[in-house]
Amino acid sequence: MAKRSFLIPGVDKRLLIKDSIKTMPDVSRRRFIAGGASLGALTLLTGCDVIDSSSAEEMLKQVSKFNDAVQAFIFNPDALAPTFPESAITKPFPFNAYYDLDDAPDVAGADWKLEVRGLVDNKKSWTLDELYKLPQVTQITRHICVEGWSAIGSWTGTPLRDFLKLIGADTRAKYVWFQCADKDGYNSPLDMRSALHPQTQMTFKYANEILPRAYGFPMKIRVPTKLGFKNPKYVVSMEVTNDYKGGYWEDQGYNSFSGS
Amino acid sequence: MSSLTVTDEQVSAAPAKVIQPAWVRIMHWVNALAMILMILSGWQIYNASPLFGFSFPREYTLGGWLGGGLLWHFAAMWLLMINGLAYLVTGFATGRFRKKLLPITPSGVLHDVRAALTFKLGHDDLTVYNYVQRLLYAGIIVVGVLIVLTGLGMWKPVQLYYLVALFGDYPTARYIHFFCMVAICAFLVVHVLLALLVPKSLRAMIIGR
Numbered sequence: 001m002a003k004r005s006f007l008i009p010g011v012d013k014r015l016l017i018k019d020s021i022k023t024m025p026d027v028s029r030r031r032f033i034a035g036g037a038s039l040g041a042l043t044l045l046t047g048c049d050v051i052d053s054s055s056a057e058e059m060l061k062q063v064s065k066f067n068d069a070v071q072a073f074i075f076n077p078d079a080l081a082p083t084f085p086e087s088a089i090t091k092p093f094p095f096n097a098y099y100d101l102d103d104a105p106d107v108a109g110a111d112w113k114l115e116v117r118g119l120v121d122n123k124k125s126w127t128l129d130e131l132y133k134l135p136q137v138t139q140i141t142r143h144i145c146v147e148g149w150s151a152i153g154s155w156t157g158t159p160l161r162d163f164l165k166l167i168g169a170d171t172r173a174k175y176v177w178f179q180c181a182d183k184d185g186y187n188s189p190l191d192m193r194s195a196l197h198p199q200t201q202m203t204f205k206y207a208n209e210i211l212p213r214a215y216g217f218p219m220k221i222r223v224p225t226k227l228g229f230k231n232p233k234y235v236v237s238m239e240v241t242n243d244y245k246g247g248y249w250e251d252q253g254y255n256s257f258s259g260s
Numbered sequence: 261m262s263s264l265t266v267t268d269e270q271v272s273a274a275p276a277k278v279i280q281p282a283w284v285r286i287m288h289w290v291n292a293l294a295m296i297l298m299i300l301s302g303w304q305i306y307n308a309s310p311l312f313g314f315s316f317p318r319e320y321t322l323g324g325w326l327g328g329g330l331l332w333h334f335a336a337m338w339l340l341m342i343n344g345l346a347y348l349v350t351g352f353a354t355g356r357f358r359k360k361l362l363p364i365t366p367s368g369v370l371h372d373v374r375a376a377l378t379f380k381l382g383h384d385d386l387t388v389y390n391y392v393q394r395l396l397y398a399g400i401i402v403v404g405v406l407i408v409l410t411g412l413g414m415w416k417p418v419q420l421y422y423l424v425a426l427f428g429d430y431p432t433a434r435y436i437h438f439f440c441m442v443a444i445c446a447f448l449v450v451h452v453l454l455a456l457l458v459p460k461s462l463r464a465m466i467i468g469r
């Protein structure tokens with residue numbers, strides 16, 4: 001397959017880059033809790049130093065784990081994400097990553113293979129042509145970013161649960177863990193119940209066109225019941241596992257369930 | 261006759277009139293802490309993708325970055341929701357809302373606003389709220405319910421899709437959530453200022469009398 005142009009028809013490249021820069025996190029801001037300014041404000045308000053940064057950090061981690069459990073408990077796998085008409089699609093659909101679009105993975109489709117690992121009967125790797133032959137469905141759903149913005153898009157691909165069935169995955173396992181081609185090794189765990197949700201999809205097309213580089217060529221995992229960072233792009237492997245293997249953003253403090 | 265006796269007993273049994281019962285005072289201060297945590301962490305979250313052409317100064321945000329702000333927001337929400345729910349249940353069950361906040365009549369509000377602006381609004385009996393207080397306190401409870409419902413809708417837009425639908429759509433819920441915060445901050449400024457101008461009201465909220 002020829003090298004793909006990252007230019008998406010109808011999308012202003014400058015706007016895309018501007019958007020991507022805006023959403024890039026400042027490395028210095030990635031600290032779990034800033035010990036200084038923000039906690040200083042709280043100390044000022046409470047008039048004492050009860051909340052020091054390490055004990056606050058520990059408490060917040062515990063509450064976040066508790067929130068994972070609460071969210072898993074109230075998650076109804078039959079509740080479907082609202083779908084929209086084509087006229088509601090956001091144009092242009094924003095490119096979003098922690099790097100510039102020019103630095104996005106440029107995967108050669110002909111050489112790419114989806115690696116399958118872990119608790120599955122058939123661990124054979126899948127070429128793009130093989131995956132394209134699987135039955136596909138289209139969904140028009142709202143992508144919600146952890147930052148608060150949202151956009152409606154059209155994604156086409158194979159329901160993940162059909163693929164998991166096809167490869168004989170042990171669906172009693174806790175997670176499907178995805179690894180991506182991003183240079184910093186993006187990865188993200190998906191809890192099995194969300195992986196088996198009817199709308200969770202191995203996405204090969206955006207707006208009925210082969211998935212462009214900006215949106216995760218060759219394959220993205222579209223999970224409309226999860227925040228955007230749990231919708232990995234440029235996926236290279238999936239592992240069915242009982243171990244919590246962490247994720248790029250999850251390790252930095254985003255709530256791991258982060259589902260709606 | 262017997263009712264007269266009972267009244268006498270009540271008067272002699274209570275040396276000073278309790279203006280704010282203990283449950284009101286506890287829930288008020290728990291709510292104050294929860295609100296401040298929610299607002300400061302909410303400003304951090306806002307800054308990640310501002311709705312308008314401004315950001316909140318970093319010094320007044322909680323969490324250090326978006327991830328930290330979210331952790332604070334989703335931790336303090338439990339405090340806010342449990343305390344708020346207990347307050348609503350107790351407020352209705354004890355009849356406090358009905359006794360203290362009703363009735364609210366337009367003419368009463370107009371009269372008291374005029375009196376307040378000309379510094380003629382008395383605060384002799386702190387057990388009776390004037391019409392401006394009734395309107396603001398009832399109003400802020402409604403705003404509190406709205407901000408929690410929009411927040412829940414944004415947290416679980418699939419499971420609680422009907423909540424999002426009630427407010428229109430996801431982005432609209434986000435705007436409503438923001439403007440409820442603005443209303444709460446405006447209330448907070450007036451509320452704190454007035455409490456400082458009438459210190460015995462602050463004392464009543466701390467020791468009850």
